[in-house]
Amino acid sequence: MMVGEMRAMIIKRMERMINRVSTENVEAGDICAVCGISDIKIGETIADKSIGKALPIIKVEEPTVKMSFSINTSPFVGREGKYVTSRNLRDRLYRELERNLAMRIEDGETADTFVVNGRGTLHITILIESMRREGYEFMVGPPKVISKRVDDKLLEPFEIATVEVPEDHMGPVVELLGKRRGQMLDMQGLGLEGTVLLKYIIPTRGVLGLRNAILTASRGTAILNTVFDSYGPWSGNINTRDQGSLVAFDDGMTTSYALHSAQERGQMFVSPGMEVYKGQIVGIHQRPGDLSLNVCKKKAATNVRSNKEQTVVLDAPLSYSLDDCIEYIQEDELVEVTPLSIRMCKNPKLVKRR
Template sequence: MKIVVSVTTSERSRLPSHLNRLCGSRLPARLRGVKFRNFSIIAHVDHGKSTLADRILEHLGAMGERDKRDQTLDTLELERERGITIKSTPVRLNYTRPNGEEYVFNLIDTPGHVDFNYEVSRSLAACEGVLLLVDASQGVEAQTIVNAYLAIDSNLTIIPVVNKIDLPAADPEGAAQELEEVVGIPAEDAIFASGKTGVGVPEILEAIVERIPAPSGSAQAPLKALIFDSVYDAYQGVLLFVRVLEGKVSPKDKINLFSNGKNFEVDRVGTFSPGLVVGQSLEAGEVGWIAAGIRDIQDAQVGDTITRTDFPTDAPFPGFKPAQPVVFSGLYPTDTEDYRKMREALERLKLNDAAFSFEPETSEALGFGFRCGFLGLLHAEIIQERLEREYDLDLIATAPAVIYRITLTSGEVLTTQNPAEFPTRDRMERVEEPYIKLSVMLPEEHVGPVMQLLQERRGSMVTMNYVGKRVELIYEVPFAEILYDFHDRLKSISRGYASMDYEIIDYREGDLRKVDIYVNNDIVDALAVVVHEDKAYSLGRKIVDKMAEVIPRQMWAVPVQAAIGGKIIARATVKAYRKDVLAKCYGGDVSRKKKLLNKQKKGKARMKQIGTVEVPQEAFLAVLSTED
């Protein structure tokens, strides 16, 4: 016998319990009373976010046997190679509790490195709660604290998870207690888990249901959706990753973007599994994607609000502060014909990475290129690698620099991040540079060497706190001093146990000088650096010595010089190829030898007048690796 039952949402709640169970599996998800939970995983770098996400996906059956792999949500090749998360990745999961209740989880795996902190803040805007991971062997680290306060400021529910309890050196109770002392999250609330073995995953899933609130907002209200990310698709145009706060959006709906007032018609909507899955609609509380035939990349601004043209909302979502780049570097194509291709690649990367910025610039040495802004050195390195791999570009990068504020003698105030644009000393009244508040967490036995390193970098101590078994050093340091190799030196000195986090606080006056580099008596503007006067000579000496090693030898001697203003402070020479013109001249009068040598000397002089020296990319990299 076949029974056909047709019910509405209101009638659904009045069905007898046995009939409810009978037809429940046949009803669409929304009619079965499915509830949503939106959450992110946040932690310090390498505390096991992506691995725990793998176990959650496995437990909920989101990965088949053929799809199983490590770091499932790390979709970029670079992420898998480096073992770090660069982009936040959303995924939709179905969870059925032991009592039969059904839930839909929208999980967003986030980066842990300080350079990608903006990715975390964007992900949190789409959530009601977070899993805060702490390594059971390492305890609370600098970025753990920062991410925890990001979640607290966003009024999100925090579920503390002590991860990696399977490690031999694990101290789960100590890590939970440390979390309570530093952040104020009760130790008894912590869940002990292992992303490697899957221990604790069922408890985490139940905690998500019990502790994280359901998303608010009515599907009958005017549409209000927040764009928290976007990506460019060659066939569908810009795909908007959205969190629907109120209302409902379906294909054929006319939508309006608040930032520019432009209207578009929705082609498709869908969710993440973690690939793109086409759906029928997105309602209040859901996380998904929208394709609306948006071809102009500039129209899709992260943080913008979407509403329906025929049923608009009154006010946009407040969004979040746009990220301000703090590190700048010049990127130039080695082949000038790739300039247009590079511009298109940069525009697409900017769409997917709102913290990245660029503007055209010209260098006498390198030709046409772009001045690019990043959140840190790792961010800059990742962008360059993505350009080279994903867009098949061959690039030259100049030394990174921060934004300097210059007050001229005329009273005019300039801001520049390009050392080549520095005015001459007689035109400058003072130069100010950005300072950061640097927090370093490390074991007590490494405090002395790390404090010495910070003093070498012109840092001044603010305070020193004892956190459990470790020490937190807080210093105020010029941002330019930690750009190049500070993180590597810190890890080396502390044997890998130290972690750091920083925030920019203000600008302060400094005794800064621009060091120009001359090759064969011609200035190379792309190699100019700004440095404190106390370090100008030593840095100039290291740069010219390094460059003399990597610049190819010519038929004549090539001088490489460092100068401040018109004063040469260091010089090295690329030795000329030598040809022994006296090889066949043995015996006889010495005047015959002098005649041959003078003839060779005149020939080299003529060659030098018309010759040019090619500066290879290794020479530009030499500026970045001037530390012994």
């Protein structure tokens, strides 16, 4: 028998096995589809009321982090996305509940805002990435922990963090974890050229933005892993970012002339020839507090003295991924998510209040 004939025969057999056939009885191990019940959820039991006995519902651990989703309100709205209205956003988020047991969706303060509760930032980030690939365009707020109040005591989630770091960089990592209210549980050597394994219990608030901070402190050599542990007493204030943001002063196209002077204030996110809008975050300020910059300023032609003066050297801009942007933003900042771009901006509602 030729290879092609054998392949065709196997495909026909698989098609017969995959095709749906009506049946009145199914047994353990069978794969079946039940139609006609629209509001059934994963873990529920379908049975006869007279003789049926419901099985225990699957218990899923409660969410620990929440983020706000809202429609895109930037000047670039509708340029790249296919679904941009609050109705599109609402339908997609509530449709996610049909297959995502650990996620919760709540209506926000306004009609175009929704609160998504998940098991950590990674859980919610996966949803954000899936939506942008499907053509959705929206804005996301900073992650916040979900606290509880039991017997008049405020509790917050804690996680177990394990860090593998070379002994040469252990000092800055230990100092960083201490600033974020982490408590050391164990420290041992791994026997791999001076590598140390650190085990901490740390509030989830302290974990937000910790990955990039540890990579910076260890010069990219540390490995961080975290897992939810339990709820514990509130740990007090935690400062997760010491630097402010560089914010675009006006709409326009960035120029080399403007960025050359702007990079003296900090690290930039944008390069020459990129279109920006007022309120967009274009860099990290080297000092605390935000600073507005005109990154679209053009050099007057009358000021040109020689070709040497026209040549400027720019530093390579920082390239932040979706995870990096979510870890970076603070209370008054948002991440603009579109199918082709990821930007950060100041929250216009909070800016107006100030």
